[in-house]
Amino acid sequence: MENRKQAILRAVVHEFTTNAVPVGSQALQSRYFVNLSSATIRSELAELADLGYLAQPHTSAGRVPTDSGYRYFVDFLMDLEPIPDRVQTYIRDELKAAPGDVEGMVERVAMTVAAVTQNASVASAPQGTLARIKHLDLVSLEPKEVLLILLLEGNLLRQQVVNTSEPATQADLTRLTAQFNASLSGRASDEARRHYDGAPLGLEKELLGRVIAVLDMYEKGTENLVVHDGVRNLLRQPEFAESSRVHQVLEVLEETRYLTVLLRQLIGESDLQIVIGSENTSSRLQGCAVVLTTYGPSDRLKGVVGVIGPTRMAYSQTVARLQAVARGASDRMAELGV
Amino acid sequence: MENRKQAILRAVVHEFTTNAVPVGSQALQSRYFVNLSSATIRSELAELADLGYLAQPHTSAGRVPTDSGYRYFVDFLMDLEPIPDRVQTYIRDELKAAPGDVEGMVERVAMTVAAVTQNASVASAPQGTLARIKHLDLVSLEPKEVLLILLLEGNLLRQQVVNTSEPATQADLTRLTAQFNASLSGRASDEARRHYDGAPLGLEKELLGRVIAVLDMYEKGTENLVVHDGVRNLLRQPEFAESSRVHQVLEVLEETRYLTVLLRQLIGESDLQIVIGSENTSSRLQGCAVVLTTYGPSDRLKGVVGVIGPTRMAYSQTVARLQAVARGASDRMAELGV
DNA sequence: TTTGGCACTCTCGCTCCGAGAGTGCTGAAA
DNA sequence: TTTCAGCACTCTCGGAGCGAGAGTGCCAAA
Numbered sequence: 235m236e237n238r239k240q241a242i243l244r245a246v247v248h249e250f251t252t253n254a255v256p257v258g259s260q261a262l263q264s265r266y267f268v269n270l271s272s273a274t275i276r277s278e279l280a281e282l283a284d285l286g287y288l289a290q291p292h293t294s295a296g297r298v299p300t301d302s303g304y305r306y307f308v309d310f311l312m313d314l315e316p317i318p319d320r321v322q323t324y325i326r327d328e329l330k331a332a333p334g335d336v337e338g339m340v341e342r343v344a345m346t347v348a349a350v351t352q353n354a355s356v357a358s359a360p361q362g363t364l365a366r367i368k369h370l371d372l373v374s375l376e377p378k379e380v381l382l383i384l385l386l387e388g389n390l391l392r393q394q395v396v397n398t399s400e401p402a403t404q405a406d407l408t409r410l411t412a413q414f415n416a417s418l419s420g421r422a423s424d425e426a427r428r429h430y431d432g433a434p435l436g437l438e439k440e441l442l443g444r445v446i447a448v449l450d451m452y453e454k455g456t457e458n459l460v461v462h463d464g465v466r467n468l469l470r471q472p473e474f475a476e477s478s479r480v481h482q483v484l485e486v487l488e489e490t491r492y493l494t495v496l497l498r499q500l501i502g503e504s505d506l507q508i509v510i511g512s513e514n515t516s517s518r519l520q521g522c523a524v525v526l527t528t529y530g531p532s533d534r535l536k537g538v539v540g541v542i543g544p545t546r547m548a549y550s551q552t553v554a555r556l557q558a559v560a561r562g563a564s565d566r567m568a569e570l571g572v
Numbered sequence: 573m574e575n576r577k578q579a580i581l582r583a584v585v586h587e588f589t590t591n592a593v594p595v596g597s598q599a600l601q602s603r604y605f606v607n608l609s610s611a612t613i614r615s616e617l618a619e620l621a622d623l624g625y626l627a628q629p630h631t632s633a634g635r636v637p638t639d640s641g642y643r644y645f646v647d648f649l650m651d652l653e654p655i656p657d658r659v660q661t662y663i664r665d666e667l668k669a670a671p672g673d674v675e676g677m678v679e680r681v682a683m684t685v686a687a688v689t690q691n692a693s694v695a696s697a698p699q700g701t702l703a704r705i706k707h708l709d710l711v712s713l714e715p716k717e718v719l720l721i722l723l724l725e726g727n728l729l730r731q732q733v734v735n736t737s738e739p740a741t742q743a744d745l746t747r748l749t750a751q752f753n754a755s756l757s758g759r760a761s762d763e764a765r766r767h768y769d770g771a772p773l774g775l776e777k778e779l780l781g782r783v784i785a786v787l788d789m790y791e792k793g794t795e796n797l798v799v800h801d802g803v804r805n806l807l808r809q810p811e812f813a814e815s816s817r818v819h820q821v822l823e824v825l826e827e828t829r830y831l832t833v834l835l836r837q838l839i840g841e842s843d844l845q846i847v848i849g850s851e852n853t854s855s856r857l858q859g860c861a862v863v864l865t866t867y868g869p870s871d872r873l874k875g876v877v878g879v880i881g882p883t884r885m886a887y888s889q890t891v892a893r894l895q896a897v898a899r900g901a902s903d904r905m906a907e908l909g910v
Numbered sequence: 911t912t913t914g915g916c917a918c919t920c921t922c923g924c925t926c927c928g929a930g931a932g933t934g935c936t937g938a939a940a
Numbered sequence: 941t942t943t944c945a946g947c948a949c950t951c952t953c954g955g956a957g958c959g960a961g962a963g964t965g966c967c968a969a970a
Contacts, residue, residue, distance in 0.1 A: 258963055271913050276964065294920045294963045334719075334733040369711040373723060375909060381727065385711060389719065391729045395672040395908065408750075465803070466826060469819040477815040481807040488804060570733065571713060596932055609944050614933070632932045632951045 235285075235306075242267075242278050243287055244311045247299050251548050254472050256296030301511035304523070304545055308508050314554040321350055321555065329562045334570050336360065336388035341461050343529065343539050343563045348464025350555045353543035356487060358497050359459040360388070360530035360537035360567075364422040365449045372411045372441065377401035382441065384448055388535070388572050392448050402437055410438060414445075423449040458494045462487045473521060473544040482518035483542065497538040501526050506553065511545040523547050529560035531567035539563075573623075573644075580605075580616050581625055582649045585637050589886050592810050594634030639849035642861070642883055646846050652892040659688055659893065667900045672908050674698065674726035679799050681867065681877050681901045686802025688893045691881030694825060696835050697797040698868035698875035698905075700725070702760040703787045710749045710779065715739035720779065722786055726873070726910050730786050740775055748776060752783075761787040796832045800825045811859060811882040820856035821880065835876040839864050844891065849883040861885050867898035869905035877901075 235243075245266040249257040259272040259279060267275060279297050282288045287303035290296070299307065317325075325346055332342035340359045347355035366387040373381040378401050384392040418426055426446050433439040465484060468474045474483075487493065496516075501507050507526040514520065525547075526540035539560055541552050573581075583604040587595040597610040597617060605613060617635050620626045625641035628634070637645065663684055670680035678697045685693035704725035711719040716739050722730040756764055764784050771777040803822060806812045812821075825831065834854075839845050845864040852858065857880075864878035877898055879890050 256963095260963080272963095273913050273915090273965095274911085277912090280965075290964085292920055293965095294918085294961095296963070333731075335731060369709070369719075369721075371707070371709050371721070373707040379909075381707075381723070383707075383709070383721065383723065383729065385719070385721065385731075389731060389733070391721065391731055393673060393723075393727060393729055395727070412746075466819060466822045469815045469822070474815055477807045477813055477818055480815055480818065481804060484804045484807065571717075594932090598932080610932095611934095611944050611946095612942080615943090618934075628933085630951055631934095632930095632949085634932065 239278055239282060240311055242275065243282055243299075243303060243307065246279075246282075246288060246297055247303065247307045247311075250298060251546050254546060256291055256298050258296035261296070299546075301513065301545060304510045304549070305513075308510070308549050308553075312550045312553070314557075315548075315550040317554055317558055322558065325350060325555075325559055325562050329559075329566045332563075332566065334389050334572060336390050336567075336572055337459055339563060339567060339572060340459055340537065341463075343559060344461045344463045347539060347541060347556055347559050348467060350559065351541045351543070351552050352464075352467045352470075353541045353547065353552065354462060354464045354468050354483065354487065355539070355541055356460065356462040356493065356497070357539040358494050358537050360535040361452075361458065362387070362535050363453065364424065365452045366420065366422050367418045367426065367445075367449070369419055370411065370414045370445070372407040372414075374402065374404040374407050380407060380441065382444055382448070384445065386449075386452065388531075389570070390452075392452070394444055394448060396441065396444050398437055398440055400437060406437070410441065413438075414442075418445075423453060458490075460490050460494045460497070468543065471544050471546075473546065479521065483522060486516060486518050487542070497526065497540065500524065501528060501538050506557070508549070508553070521545060523549075525549070525552050525556055527556055527560045529564045529567075531564060531572055577616055577620060578649055580613065581620055581637070581641060581645065584617075584620075584626060584635055585642065585645045585649075588636055589884050592884060594629055594636050596634035599634070637884075639851065639883060642848045642887070643851075646848070646887050646891075650888045650891070652895075653886075653888040655892055655896055660896070663688060663893075663897055663900050667897075667904045670901075670904065672727055672910065674728050674905075674910055675797055677901060677905060677910060678797055678875065679801075681897060682799045682801045685877055685879060685894055685897050686805060688897065689879050689881070689890050690802075690805045690808075691879045691885065691890065692800060692802045692806050692821065692825065693877070693879055694798065694800040694831065694835070695877040696832050696875050698726070698873040699790075699796065700872050701791065702762065703790045704758065704760050705756045705764065705783075705787070707757055708749065708752045708783065710745040710752075712740060712742040712745055718745060718779065720782055720786070722783065724787075724790065726869075727908075728790075730790070732782055732786060734779060734782050736775055736778055738775060744775070748779065751776075752780075756783075761791060796828075798828050798832045798835070800831075806881065809882050809884075811884065817859065821860060824854060824856050825880070835864065835878065838862070839866060839876050844895070846887070846891070859883060861887075863887070863890050863894055865894055865898045867902045867905075869902060869910055 245262055246257050259275040262275050263270060263272040279288060287300060287306055288297040289300045291298060328342060328346045332339050336359055340357050344355045344357040368387055369385040371383040375381050378398050380396045380398055382394045382396050417429060426449060430442040430446055433442055468480055474480045500509060505528055509524040511521060522542055523545045524540055524542050526538055528536045529539050530536040541556055583600055584595050597613040600613050601608060601610040617626060625638060625644055626635040627638045629636060666680060666684045670677050674697050678695050682693045682695040706725055707723040709721040713719050716736050718734045718736055720732045720734050755767060764787060768780040768784055771780055806818060812818045838847060843866055847862040849859060860880055861883045862878055862880050864876055866874045867877050868874040879894055
């Protein structure tokens with residue numbers, strides 16, 4: 235596409251994303267192309283419309299980018315907006331104050347992304363394929379009731395009340411704790427399974443069974459953590475003035491089970507994914523754009539974090555800030571050994 | 573107030589809460605008072621309006637309950653709606669599936685309340701004045717990095733990464749763990765403070781300091797957990813058709829710090845509190861009603877759970893179901909020893 | 911290829927109007 | 941004294957009509 239057409243498309247996108255009003259040839263002329271006449275711009279606009287990149291809400295209105303228009307913009311025209319110092323500091327401070335466990339970090343990441351992009355955000359927890367036990371603890375609650383505490387890789391704490399068939403004293407449990415820690419800590423879940431198979435019947439096997447159940451749940455992702463934040467930001471946008479639009483988005487966000495799959499699937503192999511309007515498979519996200527990237531302490535452990543907003547979104551700003559948060563979170567997690 | 577006036581007020585409230593349309597004399601006559609003429613009902617309506625219990629959106633519209641109308645209704649006319657078996661089962665199942673820790677339970681309670689009342693819900697965690705340590709654990713991460721795990725009353729797990737000034741082996745830590753557990757477990761936080769004062773300088777004092785910090789944070793309520801759910805339910809109501817109304821409510825709900833104070837303050841000493849429209853101190857909750865009750869495993873540990881919805885709310889249903897969930901949660905928590 | 915000029919189209923906000931719903935009042939009946 | 945039928949009145953709501961304004965597409969000239 236010729237340079238000038240690109241420049242005009244870029245201008246239309248920029249203008250529309252900031253003002254939310256269809257942009258006409260005169261506005262473009264006075265603000266972007268002073269040395270062109272509005273008639274010239276009009277004919278360019280008409281051609282861009284023929285190419286499918288622009289549309290008119292009605293015959294005598296200005297132009298609005300179509301989904302393909304946005305697509306062309308993010309693929310070829312967008313350059314990342316530099317992040318103001320104020321925002322960078324904010325991101326750093328927020329992440330520094332994050333707690334030392336994965337779950338707390340995921341929430342913090344979602345919060346921060348929502349705040350700096352002024353849209354809704356969604357984040358899933360980094361998750362390896364095999365859970366690793368870092369530490370294990372057994373606490374006697376009642377004679378036949380034991381609290382099992384598991385510390386997994388990522389400083390993830392899991393607890394479960396186990397009703398044992400035989401009574402056990404705290405001393406018994408302390409002994410078992412030492413034994414389990416010696417054989418299991420630092421090991422992946424398959425090690426626990428091997429021990430389980432080899433264990434004699436009784437308390438030991440009972441408890442190992444529950445350990446495995448917890449690990450399983452984590453690995454199978456049935457307890458996969460997905461959080462979202464910043465829906466209130468959407469309410470500020472004119473495209474969400476009728477609350478039914480918000481309702482649709484909320485429905486997607488609150489359907490946690492589906493969402494976690496969706497995120498993994500969307501992100502695929504790439505490190506940055508932008509899904510615009512009709513490209514969304516879910517009809518409830520029509521009119522919305524989703525920007526996703528990955529984050530995590532290592533290549534093995536990657537979570538997904540993303541922004542959901544109207545297609546009329548400041549993509550260059552959103553992408554820059556989203557990536558900044560993702561990078562910051564990854565660094566912080568590596569640093570914390572999470 | 574005469575019986576008939578009461579009956580009419582009750583009918584107006586009932587009719588309006590179900591249809592969200594101002595109710596006229598004819599509608600009342602045909603559906604509730606077949607043996608009265610609409611003219612008679614009209615004069616009663618006029619008197620109820622004079623008393624301040626009803627209002628007209630405009631001269632020739634039907635009547636709508638005022639805030640005082642709702643107030644009179646909940647104080648004198650409301651009788652709790654029986655809860656269908658289906659709903660009772662749902663509540664029981666949801667609570668049964670709740671995890672064995674306070675935080676998980678709070679979330680479950682909020683979710684369940686939102687689901688059965690079809691409004692937004694909010695819940696704060698039960699909190700005693702003094703934190704009790706149930707169990708403590710120390711895990712070596714790096715030579716000079718220790719993960720402190722605290723199990724508090726209510727099966728609340730707290731963790732913190734501690735950077736120690738001197739290196740410590742896991743054996744050192746295991747020894748300290750045993751010592752701490754012997755002296756602290758089952759004890760309130762003041763015991764920890766006494767030990768801290770008496771402890772010699774070094775690793776022991778360092779770690780005890782962090783234990784106290786965690787307990788402090790919990791007791792001072794700076795980390796007070798408040799969750800909310802079901803905002804999407806509000807979006808279904810006509811009074812929230814303009815999204816700015818939702819926005820205001822969301823702002824209140826997301827201001828967690830303020831909310832926890834507000835809840836405690838609103839509930840005061842009573843066990844059921846209903847705040848209707850203008851009775852709310854927050855201007856952002858105008859047009860909204862808040863129904864609150866307490867729940868928790870014991871008299872010492874009480875949290876607050878509530879419903880937020882339009883003033884046009886099915887009070888008799890809301891109150892009944894809210895109380896049912898609160899009772900169920902209390903029982904379940906007592907049972908779990910949370 | 912660009913540009914000024916011009917006719918054309920469509921929205922938006924405004925007013926006007928009639929239908930419909932619901933009220934308040936009045937005078938008579940119970 | 942209460943109830944009620946009848947009636948005039950008020951107000952909303954939706955649709956129609958209209959003018960202003962914004963923006964376009966096209967054309968002929970530079």
